[in-house]
Amino acid sequence: MNMPPLRIGLGYDTHCLGNGGPLRVGGIDIEGDLHALGHSDADVLLHAITDALLGAADCGDIGQLFPDTDPENRGRDSAEFLAEAIRLVRAAGWEVTNIDCVLLAQRPKIAPYIDEIRQRIGEIANLYPTQIGIKGKTGEGIGPIGHSEAIAARCVALLHRVG
Ligand code: CDP
Numbered sequence: 001m002n003m004p005p006l007r008i009g010l011g012y013d014t015h016c017l018g019n020g021g022p023l024r025v026g027g028i029d030i031e032g033d034l035h036a037l038g039h040s041d042a043d044v045l046l047h048a049i050t051d052a053l054l055g056a057a058d059c060g061d062i063g064q065l066f067p068d069t070d071p072e073n074r075g076r077d078s079a080e081f082l083a084e085a086i087r088l089v090r091a092a093g094w095e096v097t098n099i100d101c102v103l104l105a106q107r108p109k110i111a112p113y114i115d116e117i118r119q120r121i122g123e124i125a126n127l128y129p130t131q132i133g134i135k136g137k138t139g140e141g142i143g144p145i146g147h148s149e150a151i152a153a154r155c156v157a158l159l160h161r162v163g
Pocket residue numbers: 103104105106107108109110111112135136137138139140
């Protein structure tokens with residue numbers, strides 16, 4: 001099949017929140033009164049990005065590559081998941097055009113941390129910060145997001161063929 005040289009992927013993730021910081025999100029630790037619960041380091045943003053990239057490149061999903069039943073993945077730095085996803089993307093002949101993300105959290109405000117997060121994701125995935133869009137959104141005080149019981153992230157990734 002003669003495929004056009006572009007692919008899009010969608011990633012989504014959610015984690016429960018617990019009392020006490022710091023909150024690991026986008027590869028950085030945000031000090032405060034909340035942390036995300038999970039098998040790995042529970043970095044919801046890196047998990048959504050990882051799945052968007054894997055989906056775009058037809059490389060499965062994060063749960064297939066790194067099962068949460070595997071003790072090796074307990075407490076694991078999610079930067080390793082993202083690094084492996086980007087390695088697979090490039091090995092399959094694709095390069096990232098851009099990714100764009102929404103982090104859904106009542107608090108903390110992530111706007112002050114966006115530059116640092118873009119820098120960090122750029123380091124992990126070997127991308128320019130300008131290729132990485134990050135936006136925060138509250139839950140308007142309702143539902144699990146709005147009551148700070150959960151945090152969620154969505155990401156779209158666009159890939160273009162290289163070589
Ligand atoms: O104004 P609107 O209802 O569209 O959005 P909001 O959820 O009230 O959030 C307003 C603004 O706060 C967002 O556009 C972000 O700039 C910022 N924000 C943030 O930095 N971090 C969050 N966790 C939530 C919102």
